[in-house]
Amino acid sequence: KKIGFSQPDTSASIWAPLMAGAKLECKARGYELLESHANSQLDAQLSEIQTWIAEGVGAIIALPLDNNAIVPLIHQAHKAGIKFLDYSDNALPGVDGWVIFDNLQGAKLAGQYAGQWVKKNLGAKAQVALLTHQIQLTGKQRIEGCVSALQAVAPGAKVVAQHEGVLSPDTFPAFQTMLQAHPDINVAICIADEGCAGVEQAFNATHPSAQRTKEMFICGFDGSGPVIKAVGTGGPIRATGALDAVAIGKAVIEAAANSIEGKSPTKINFPYVLCDAQT
Numbered sequence: 001k002k003i004g005f006s007q008p009d010t011s012a013s014i015w016a017p018l019m020a021g022a023k024l025e026c027k028a029r030g031y032e033l034l035e036s037h038a039n040s041q042l043d044a045q046l047s048e049i050q051t052w053i054a055e056g057v058g059a060i061i062a063l064p065l066d067n068n069a070i071v072p073l074i075h076q077a078h079k080a081g082i083k084f085l086d087y088s089d090n091a092l093p094g095v096d097g098w099v100i101f102d103n104l105q106g107a108k109l110a111g112q113y114a115g116q117w118v119k120k121n122l123g124a125k126a127q128v129a130l131l132t133h134q135i136q137l138t139g140k141q142r143i144e145g146c147v148s149a150l151q152a153v154a155p156g157a158k159v160v161a162q163h164e165g166v167l168s169p170d171t172f173p174a175f176q177t178m179l180q181a182h183p184d185i186n187v188a189i190c191i192a193d194e195g196c197a198g199v200e201q202a203f204n205a206t207h208p209s210a211q212r213t214k215e216m217f218i219c220g221f222d223g224s225g226p227v228i229k230a231v232g233t234g235g236p237i238r239a240t241g242a243l244d245a246v247a248i249g250k251a252v253i254e255a256a257a258n259s260i261e262g263k264s265p266t267k268i269n270f271p272y273v274l275c276d277a278q279t
Contacts, residue, residue, distance in 0.1 A: 008038035021249025097266030106272030107145025115153025125156035168198030193220035
């Protein structure tokens with residue numbers, strides 16, 4: 001009666017509401033929730049999952065920091081009679097279910113809004129920077145889908161810089177370097193909201209004028225509390241493709257418990273909504 005939820009981005013602001021939803025559903029279904037403490041470290045994630053397998057939990061659902069490294073653990077879990085589910089991506093082979101997000105739908109929402117903003121405020125031309133996480137399918141779909149939708153609306157928006165980075169400690173130095181090479185960057189698309197603060201910090205460190213700030217567009221994905229608050233202030237963080245974190249946390253346990261009990265659904269896909277200053 002235990003479910004391990006390996007969501008290793010434990011410092012992310014979305015983590016707490018996600019776990020709140022998972023705990024609610026665990027209580028309703030009669031399961032104990034085992035939370036991750038990996039703090040985005042692959043070795044810690046792998047060790048944690050191995051411990052859960054040794055304990056003989058009922059199911060494990062994982063957001064993989066490295067898909068290839070997780071695959072052997074799926075085989076180990078199945079040999080022990082443990083269900084294994086994919087979280088965020090439907091990219092792991094042989095899993096018993098998944099909870100994923102409609103990334104292309106969300107990317108289109110964010111990209112179209114960015115394109116409209118660029119047309120309205122920048123004369124349909126922009127220098128675009130991407131803070132990415134290409135190793136994960138969610139990362140590829142969010143970024144590539146967003147850029148495609150942006151350029152469909154504003155063809156004059158050109159990608160001039162790209163760097164791997166999810167959390168603010170990574171995006172801050174990355175965006176500093178980008179601005180040094182391309183000081184006129186005016187659109188930054190972050191793979192996750194957790195990187196937006198680092199991008200904004202790096203931008204503010206250039207001491208931008210009021211006009212320069214007015215012409216800066218930063219967006220992310222997930223709908224974290226801090227970014228939604230920042231969007232509402234009318235500052236350079238303009239939008240996020242938002243997800244219902246509490247509902248997703250509940251769905252994680254629903255899918256995992258159903259896989260254990262032979263019920264359905266075990267595959268759940270969540271849509272995004274656009275959060276901007278107007279909405």
